[in-house]
Amino acid sequence: MTMKMFVEDWKFGGVLGEGAFGEVKLLINVNTNAKVAVKMINLRKHNDAHMMVKKEICIQKTLSHENVLKLYGSRQEDDVLMMFLEYAIGGELFDRIEPDVGMPAGQAQYYMKQLLNGVQYLHQKGIAHRDIKPENLLIDENDVLKICDFGLATMFRLKGRERLLDKKCGTLPYVAPEVISGESYHAEPADTWSCGVVLICMLCGEAPFNQASTECSYYRKWITGNYMLTSPWTKLQYSALNLVKKILLPNPKKRISIPQILEHSWINSTFNYKDDQSLYKEPLSKRLIYDDTFDGPNLSYSQPTPCLPSIDxxxxxxxxxxxxxxxxxxxxxxxxxxxxxxxxxxxxxxxxxxxxxxxxxxxxxxxxxxxxxxxxxxxxxxxxxxxxxxxxxxxxxxxxxxxxxxxxxxxxxxxxxxxxxxxxxxxxxxxxxxxxxxxxxxxxxxxxxxxxxxxxxxxxxx
Known part of the structure; x- marks a missing residue:
């Protein structure tokens, strides 16, 4: 059996992943073996997707940075809109994070620097991502982090004039409190908050709150200072905790900026990335408990999905x-x-x-x-x-x-x-x-x- 041809000299590979509006598949050039990811959106099946995807394409085609996934082009055939994207062979960042454990500090620092560089570039271009999370961060063959999925991205600054945003969007555990509140908010601090939550996930293997609102007991403990004896904070070393406390300030006006984060002592600490991997040599299966309790705050996804009928x-x-x-x-x-x-x-x-x-x-x-x-x-x-x-x-x-x-x-x-x-x-x-x-x-x-x-x-x- 051979793979299905897409166009001359290009054939479909397997399914790389799925999104809200369709699948992402691999395209392989039969002559050069070059690989490209193609995001396929069925516009007939998803009537509300057309304008959102068009906006995503308009934003992403203006971007060119080593830490932002490259968009090569797009085209539409009948009711299927296709986006041709850089193929990141290393998969998603979340796959590098061990649940309830995280990853070695040197590895987290390595990816955090790249994430900050990419988000800083977006902000310099006047673009807010608004859905920063490990599932939207890919790794290429050279271990370079790539920010992807600009479906919720928007322009917040044009020709030097900045506007406030008011749309409540994103994935709840990563969303800043000012976004959840429903009030107008500044774009840059909101994205910075999400980066801070990603850092905690990398270091601890869990998100700090289910949502950054007083409805969440973990968040209430955070803003009242009663968090020190609870997870994930007990897993953080002093320098990392000091940085996180400055990023996750509820008041966006007091929140540390990305340039300031890049100057922080933890970001500039010396970690031996390769040697750091040896901290977790014990098999993952021996470090995790196989039960259904999973107490404590964890990550979530914002899209509802219908249940499936079981069969024998x-x-x-x-x-x-x-x-x-x-x-x-x-x-x-x-x-x-x-x-x-x-x-x-x-x-x-x-x-x-x-x-x-x-x-x-x-x-x-x-x-x-x-x-x-x-x-x-x-x-x-x-x-x-x-x-x-x-x-x-x-x-x-x-x-x-x-x-x-x-x-x-x-x-x-x-x-x-x-x-x-x-x-x-x-x-x-x-x-x-x-x-x-x-x-x-x-x-x-x-x-x-x-x-x-x-x-x-x-x-x-x-």
Missing amino acids: MKDVINLLRDKSGSNLCYSQPTHNDDLMINSQLPLTQTQTINLNTFQCMVKRMTRFFVKQDWEKVLEILGAALDQFHYTWNLDESGVITISTVDTRRMPLVFKINLIEMDSKLLLDFRLSKGCGLEFKRRFIKLKHVLRDVIDKDVTVPS
């Missing part, structure tokens, strides 16, 4: 057996080459997988090979999904879609693809809608349930 896994197996006509079902992507990746990742001597199989896979930790046949794996998986009270279903392409809610009772949807690779079976988990860290918590729990069937002799790009 035996029906799934019978359906896939009928669809495949062979020993194994195929789900999207349907060809080994449809996956994209980091070609720099080493393979162990014990694995028998062809290296070419991995050379276009997006870098993610949420996938693993299994050593059992797919029917046995599905039986175990189905029992686990039912045990966790997840709602799930199977679409016509053979993709399992799981629907649940996070700790804030906000929708969380992710998908599982079963992919055959040179006689091996890969389970590939991908977030569809919701919070990245909450998704990773669920993935870790499911991986723990499947631990006895995971093929540890195969190294998976992560």
